[in-house]
Amino acid sequence: MAKHSVIESTTELRRSPAAHLDQLMAAATVTGQRAVALREIAFSTQISLRAVPGSAGHQALAQATGVGLPQQVGQVSGDVSGTAVLWLGPDEFSVFNAAGEDLSPTLEAALAEHEGQVTDLSANRTVLELTGQAASLVLRKSCPADLHPRSFAVNQAITTTLANVPILLWRTTENGWYLMPRASFTEHVVHWLVDAMNEFASEPVI
Amino acid sequence: MMLIDCPNCGPRNETEFKFGGQAHVAYPADPHALSDKEWAQFLFYRKNPKGINAERWVHAMGCRKWFNALRDTVTYEFKAIYRAGEERPALQSTDGGTR
Numbered sequence: 001m002a003k004h005s006v007i008e009s010t011t012e013l014r015r016s017p018a019a020h021l022d023q024l025m026a027a028a029t030v031t032g033q034r035a036v037a038l039r040e041i042a043f044s045t046q047i048s049l050r051a052v053p054g055s056a057g058h059q060a061l062a063q064a065t066g067v068g069l070p071q072q073v074g075q076v077s078g079d080v081s082g083t084a085v086l087w088l089g090p091d092e093f094s095v096f097n098a099a100g101e102d103l104s105p106t107l108e109a110a111l112a113e114h115e116g117q118v119t120d121l122s123a124n125r126t127v128l129e130l131t132g133q134a135a136s137l138v139l140r141k142s143c144p145a146d147l148h149p150r151s152f153a154v155n156q157a158i159t160t161t162l163a164n165v166p167i168l169l170w171r172t173t174e175n176g177w178y179l180m181p182r183a184s185f186t187e188h189v190v191h192w193l194v195d196a197m198n199e200f201a202s203e204p205v206i
Numbered sequence: 207m208m209l210i211d212c213p214n215c216g217p218r219n220e221t222e223f224k225f226g227g228q229a230h231v232a233y234p235a236d237p238h239a240l241s242d243k244e245w246a247q248f249l250f251y252r253k254n255p256k257g258i259n260a261e262r263w264v265h266a267m268g269c270r271k272w273f274n275a276l277r278d279t280v281t282y283e284f285k286a287i288y289r290a291g292e293e294r295p296a297l298q299s300t301d302g303g304t305r
Contacts, residue, residue, distance in 0.1 A: 073215045073269070089269035090214055144207075144219035158215070159268045161222060166267050 016042030017126040017186035028194040030201045036132035038193055041178075044127050045097040047104055050117035052091045057116030061093075064110030065103075069093055074156040080172045086157045094168065098127075125168065125180040128189065134200045135175050141196045145169065163192040211287050214269040226262035228252045229274045230294065256280060260294050 018025070018040040029037045049069070051058040062069040067078030070087035078084040083103065086094040097103060100122075107118045130138060136147050145160040146152060157170035157178075165188060168180035181189040208220040234240055234248055253259065259279050264272045276286040276297065286295050 089271060092269070144221060160218070161267050164221075 014043070016040060017183040018042075018128065018190050021187065021190045024194055025190060028197050030132065030134065030197055034132075034134040034137075034200040034204075036130065036134040036138055036197050036200055038190070038197065039129050040190075041098060041127040041129055043100050044122065045095070045100050045103055045120075046122045046125060046180075047095040047107060048117070048119045048121045049085075049093040049095060049107065050091055051093075051111075051115070055115060057111055057114030058091075060110045060112070060114055061107060061116065061118075064107050065095060074152075074158055076155050076157050076170065079155050080170075080178070086168060086170065088159055088168070094121075123183065125182050126186050128179040128181070128186070128193070129172075129176065130179060130193065131173075131176040133175055134197075135177055138193065138196045138200065139169075139177060142192065143169065147171075149174075163189060165189065208282065208284075210263065210275075210284060212265045212268060212271075213273050213287060213289050214271055215265060218265065218268060222265060222267035224264050224266040226264055226272065229260040229262045258285060258297065262290075 019042065022040070025038045025040070049061050051061050051069075053069075053071075058069065065077065065083060065085050067083055067085060069085055070077045070093065073087055075087050076084050080096075080098065082097070083101070084096045086096060088094055095103060095107070104118060104120045111118050139162070140147055142163045143160060145158060152158075152171055154171050154174060157168060160167065160169050162169070162179060162181070165181060165185040167185075167189070168178075170178040170180070172178050179189065179193075209217040210220050210223050211217050212223075231248070231252070234244075237245070240248070256279060258276050261275050261277055262272055263275050264270065272290045274288050274290060274292070274294070275284050276294070277284050285297055288295055
């Protein structure tokens with residue numbers, strides 16, 4: 001029987017959903033007046049929370065996140081620099097941490113026996129960052145949501161679609177967006193965006 | 207393209223929603239007491255009105271919650287939107303809908 005070597009840590013073996021598209025995204029970068037760039041933020045922490053507002057579980061989780069829980073559509077508790085909580089539904093939230101901190105033990109301990117749910121879904125979605133003057137224009141080509149600053153302010157996030165696949169869309173800065181497609185849709189979304197960014201490399205035809 | 211006013215998320219594009227059939231079809235109190243004909247009526251028979259219809263919709267690409275709507279089957283306009291479990295509202299005004 002062949003002797004198997006022991007894998008010390010699986011962390012070194014893991015591969016992010018858009019890792020193989022790294023060079024494609026880098027090559028698609030547009031500079032100048034209509035700048036736009038796309039990159040992946042790999043291995044962030046994403047934890048799904050389910051708790052009905054007003055319940056003991058909801059209160060416990062709101063305390064445990066350190067930034068509370070968002071109350072209504074679009075709201076984000078905290079921001080992109082640390083731990084943030086996105087509103088997905090009246091009783092569904094997504095905890096995000098870009099640094100990849102393992103937050104689930106704290107949250108699970110806080111929820112304890114209360115009614116609700118804490119599920120680590122870090123591998124469910126990846127994060128694509130779209131930045132630049134023309135980032136909103138690129139998104140507007142295939143996202144049906146209203147992206148105007150009037151209705152989509154900085155540090156707001158919604159669930160919507162991009163190129164017909166469901167994503168979480170988060171405006172992190174004036175010209176910066178976090179797009180969170182599911183891992184299996186990432187290839188499609190990246191290729192779609194790279195194609196959408198292409199026209200901004202040329203002068204606009206009036 | 208039509209905007210549908212989700213009770214949780216506000217107006218969103220119709221492509222984010224899925225249709226769920228006629229609203230207010232109550233499960234029989236005692237299904238065993240029903241004849242085959244009555245059971246078939248419950249399972250398969252739905253209204254097909256020309257005009258206002260009470261329907262279930264789900265915001266599938268958004269908050270994933272179900273809600274009810276009164277929709278005009280002639281013009282496709284959403285005349286009223288109310289949460290699951292709420293009474294069917296009496297229509298106040300039919301001008302404009304939620305479009």
